[in-house]
Amino acid sequence: MAESAFKPALLVVDLQEDFCPPNGSLAVNDGRSIVPLINSLLALPSFALRVATKDWHPASHTSFAANHTGKQPFVDTYTVVNPFNPSEQYETRLWPVHCVQDTPGAELVPELDTSRLDHVVTKGTDERVEMYSAFYDPLREPRVSDTKLAELLRDAGITHVYVVGLAGDYCVRSTAADAHAEGFVTVVINEGTRAVDPAGWETCKTEIEGTGVRVVGKDSP
Ligand code: VGL
Ligand code: ZN
Numbered sequence: 040m041a042e043s044a045f046k047p048a049l050l051v052v053d054l055q056e057d058f059c060p061p062n063g064s065l066a067v068n069d070g071r072s073i074v075p076l077i078n079s080l081l082a083l084p085s086f087a088l089r090v091a092t093k094d095w096h097p098a099s100h101t102s103f104a105a106n107h108t109g110k111q112p113f114v115d116t117y118t119v120v121n122p123f124n125p126s127e128q129y130e131t132r133l134w135p136v137h138c139v140q141d142t143p144g145a146e147l148v149p150e151l152d153t154s155r156l157d158h159v160v161t162k163g164t165d166e167r168v169e170m171y172s173a174f175y176d177p178l179r180e181p182r183v184s185d186t187k188l189a190e191l192l193r194d195a196g197i198t199h200v201y202v203v204g205l206a207g208d209y210c211v212r213s214t215a216a217d218a219h220a221e222g223f224v225t226v227v228i229n230e231g232t233r234a235v236d237p238a239g240w241e242t243c244k245t246e247i248e249g250t251g252v253r254v255v256g257k258d259s260p
Contacts, residue, residue: 229256
């Protein structure tokens with residue numbers, strides 16, 4: 040019988056200063072506490088590929104409340120419109136200014152063992168569209184931005200993708216959903232992530248599992 044292939048990649052999502060206490064503009068509760076576990080994972084010989092992503096916005100990015108008159112971060116939403124197809128639209132949450140390209144807040148946290156990384160992928164670089172997923176933005180008709188992460192993983196022969204980083208309920212969730220949709224067996228490591236909305240994390244995990252992604256951790260082996 041043919042052995043089933045197992046060539047895993049580790050994806051470290053947006054482990055950047057602006058998502059971490061104490062100074063991050065969009066600090067996720069306890070966000071920095073996941074770094075030791077992630078460094079241990081990065082050191083495992085098991086992974087065939089180790090990729091980090093960086094949220095990497097121009098100052099003019101449409102997801103910043105400050106770029107919409109009278110709108111409040113965390114509270115208000117706005118409509119993203121596909122620049123190539125104005126009939127494709129969706130509502131999404133507005134954020135404080137964060138991860139502006141080439142600013143200290145956009146740096147990977149210094150504790151992260153970046154020497155283990157094979158690639159760093161930047162995302163959210165198009166000012167016109169929100170992009171939580173490390174693969175592409177949610178606009179599909181036609182697609183607006185694509186990091187080519189799927190090709191990177193496929194070219195390396197990756198079969199399984201393990202996702203950690205920030206934030207569990209936004210970029211980790213969207214990245215994992217797209218990894219699964221791209222045909223990779225996809226696993227989110229519960230202890231390797233933290234949520235913007237911790238009270239909603241249990242529900243969010245159930246929703247993530249509903250997309251075909253597994254969430255594993257000490258309490259759910
Ligand atoms: C993220 C909100 C805005 C994330 C990025 O990395 O989860 N969340 N931009
Ligand atoms: Zn962002």
